[in-house]
Amino acid sequence: MNEEHPRDQEIKTSFAILVTSDTRKKLTDRTGKKAIELIENKGHKVVLYDLVPNERQGIENWINKFLVSEATVALTSGGTGLGTKDMTVEITSEIFEKEIPGFGEHFRRISYEQIGTPGLWSRSTAGLTQGKIIFCLPGSTGGIETALNEIILPGIGHMLWEIRRK
Numbered sequence: 001m002n003e004e005h006p007r008d009q010e011i012k013t014s015f016a017i018l019v020t021s022d023t024r025k026k027l028t029d030r031t032g033k034k035a036i037e038l039i040e041n042k043g044h045k046v047v048l049y050d051l052v053p054n055e056r057q058g059i060e061n062w063i064n065k066f067l068v069s070e071a072t073v074a075l076t077s078g079g080t081g082l083g084t085k086d087m088t089v090e091i092t093s094e095i096f097e098k099e100i101p102g103f104g105e106h107f108r109r110i111s112y113e114q115i116g117t118p119g120l121w122s123r124s125t126a127g128l129t130q131g132k133i134i135f136c137l138p139g140s141t142g143g144i145e146t147a148l149n150e151i152i153l154p155g156i157g158h159m160l161w162e163i164r165r166k
Contacts, residue, residue, distance in 0.1 A: 009157030016048035016071035020078035031077045038148045054085040078139035080123045096127030
């Protein structure tokens with residue numbers, strides 16, 4: 001029997017995008033729009049896209065909205081830095097049933113190669129909950145492009161195959 005290797009799975013899926021920012025609006029948000037462009041160019045669809053301030057309640061409400069949506073993958077943009085208002089990682093990690101530590105490790109390695117030591121300050125992470133994947137990414141367009149082009153989009157079919165197999 002000649003089966004495709006799981007890494008070659010071409011599974012199309014739906015995404016949700018959250019941008020956490022105290023200053024941006026949808027009209028001025030470049031990272032969310034860049035994420036949508038990259039995702040849709042690969043044949044996936046974005047079914048949810050929102051901006052909320054860097055506040056616990058707004059982030060938690062959006063996560064709950066994502067969990068009941070048709071989206072199977074969420075990207076958060078912002079809140080992965082070292083600032084006092086950066087809390088997306090803490091809030092999201094609370095609901096992870098399984099962490100994907102290799103994502104953050106690999107993302108930081110690539111970021112270091114691209115921008116030097118500031119790439120190491122990112123606390124980007126990923127995890128699974130309720131059969132869905134959440135990636136916490138930096139708020140920069142460069143970070144979004146790196147994560148999507150180098151890790152997430154090339155590997156999403158394999159990840160979904162692994163999650164869904166019995």
